[in-house]
Structure formats: C-alpha cells, structure tokens
Amino acid sequence: MSVTLTEINQVMQEADLLYTPDQLNVAMDQMAEGINRDLAEANPVVYSVMNGALVLTGHLVTRLKFPLEISYLHATRYRNKTVGSDLDWRAFPAQDVTDRSVLIVDDIYDEGGTLAAIVDHCYEAGARDVKIAVLVNKDHERKVRPEMEVHYEGLKCIDRYIFGFGMDYKGYWRNADGIYAVKGM
C-alpha cells in the first residue's frame, strides 16, 4: 500500500486526541504498580511484541523495580494496514522460557488474535505462567478469545482506529506521544 506524506500529515491534523502524555503516564504507573506487586519474586522474561510495544516497553520497564530479562518477538496481523488478517511471525521468540514466568507487553488488545497466538506459543514452549500487559484495550464485541485474561491494562479505548505511542497509521506516527483516533475510522 503506498501512502503519501500529505496523507500522513493530514491524518494527524484531523485526528482526535484520546489520551494525553500525562494520562498515559498515570496509566503506566498503575500498570507498573500491579506488575511490581505480582511479579517481584518471579524472575520473568518480558516479551515486547514488536513493533507496536516498542514505546510502551521502554516506559514500562523503567518503572519495574525487580530483576527481569527483556526479549522481543515480532508478530503482525496488520502489516501497516488498518485491518488485520492472519498472523505473520517475523521474529520468533528466541528466549528459553521453560518453567519461566513470562510477561507479554503489547500496545493494544484489539481483536486479540495476536495475543492469543503468543500466549499459546509461550505455554507450548514450556512457560510456567504467562501474564499480559497492554496499554490499551479496545472496547468491542469482536474479541477472538473473550475469556482471555488481560492482567495489566492501562486504558480502555473506543472502537476506532487509533495511533500513537507505538501504534501506527500505515506505518507512521508510532512516535506520537499521545494516543489519537483517525478521523472517520
């Protein structure tokens, strides 16, 4: 899909700001409080789900006050588009998680296909316990695994296409320091 910088700039100009940087900081403080409480003794592997979790992971792990290891994986359903499809593993999880506690960090829990596949993979790889931390949980009835527990959730968001703080619009604006909704989407 080709996209012009004119479109990218226009999307930002017309977007609705949903969450300010201050609101995101409060949300991440609350997430960290829960994680510090639950995982302080767990010696977890923290898996950052690229690319979207890049920004959140950096902000979140500096709030965690216990020993942990950080790794990454890249699984994408959207491929810089605004509609998801099948899951494409671009970087498979490489850390040995046998009998380890795992914390998966992702920017957004939308339909949940991505997180469901990652959780399944971690358990198949021998993880003892898998917890999920997401900055945003999109509010709708299309979750692919409605019973899946999200252990640490920063914020809810309305059912619109959002970007910023790691989330992209056609590959852009992951660097925005707030969270925005695209006009008309």
Ligand SMILES: O=P(O)(O)OC[C@H]1O[C@H](OP(=O)(O)OP(=O)(O)O)[C@H](O)[C@@H]1O
């Ligand atoms: O709950 P779901 O409907 O599965 O969507 C959530 C996933 O989609 C986004 O990743 P994306 O596929 O856009 O890859 P990217 O992070 O590399 O942009 C996001 O970072 C989540 O990982």
Ligand code: HPA
């Ligand atoms: O609303 C969204 N924005 C950006 N990336 C996403 N991946 C799933 N849903 C979204």
